[in-house]
Amino acid sequence: MTRVFRDNMAELYWLAFLLTGDRERSVQAYTGALNSDAPAPALQKFMLSWARRLVIVAALGTIRRQLHASALRIRPATKGELAGVSALAAADLAHLTKRDLEEALLAMEIFQRCVIILTILERLPVSEAAALLGSDEDSVKAAQARGVTEMTWRLASVLPSKSLGSFSLGQTAMAAFG
Numbered sequence: 458m459t460r461v462f463r464d465n466m467a468e469l470y471w472l473a474f475l476l477t478g479d480r481e482r483s484v485q486a487y488t489g490a491l492n493s494d495a496p497a498p499a500l501q502k503f504m505l506s507w508a509r510r511l512v513i514v515a516a517l518g519t520i521r522r523q524l525h526a527s528a529l530r531i532r533p534a535t536k537g538e539l540a541g542v543s544a545l546a547a548a549d550l551a552h553l554t555k556r557d558l559e560e561a562l563l564a565m566e567i568f569q570r571c572v573i574i575l576t577i578l579e580r581l582p583v584s585e586a587a588a589l590l591g592s593d594e595d596s597v598k599a600a601q602a603r604g605v606t607e608m609t610w611r612l613a614s615v616l617p618s619k620s621l622g623s624f625s626l627g628q629t630a631m632a633a634f635g
Contacts (some may be wrong), residue, residue: 527568
């Protein structure tokens with residue numbers, strides 16, 4: 458398990474940083490996850506997934522109060538906003554840099570940012586993201602819908618115009634900063 462953390466230190470730290478928005482808390486989250494008593498599975502891919510999950514839990518733990526306050530500001534999503542999330546398709550994000558994505562994410566409200574990271578970038582089901590965030594699924598869906606719209610606007614200047622019609626922050630974005 459230590460090897461997974463060592464070999465993927467930058468990626469796991471950055472995940473904690475994006476979730477917390479704070480470098481000191483990110484270090485706390487990373488080291489907390491590294492020092493956890495989790496079992497060491499035999500498969501490398503599973504170990505990385507496990508490590509990412511430990512970092513997520515630890516990072517969210519450091520910002521629990523801010524998440525709760527931020528979640529209270531989320532209003533219910535309209536049907537149109539929810540439809541925008543389900544209509545996402547892969548976009549050409551080759552021009553997107555790690556810095557572009559980081560700036561766009563860190564400019565967002567903390568709850569919305571964490572929802573986008575968990576549901577879009579980490580591809581967790583809404584129900585699992587809601588459990589991790591200590592929230593309900595409707596709030597997560599509302600934050601997801603608004604976050605996708607906000608990300609589209611924030612990244613509009615760096616993405617080719619043809620990409621915006623089918624903008625998504627899925628696996629292609631992970632490759633951009635992985």
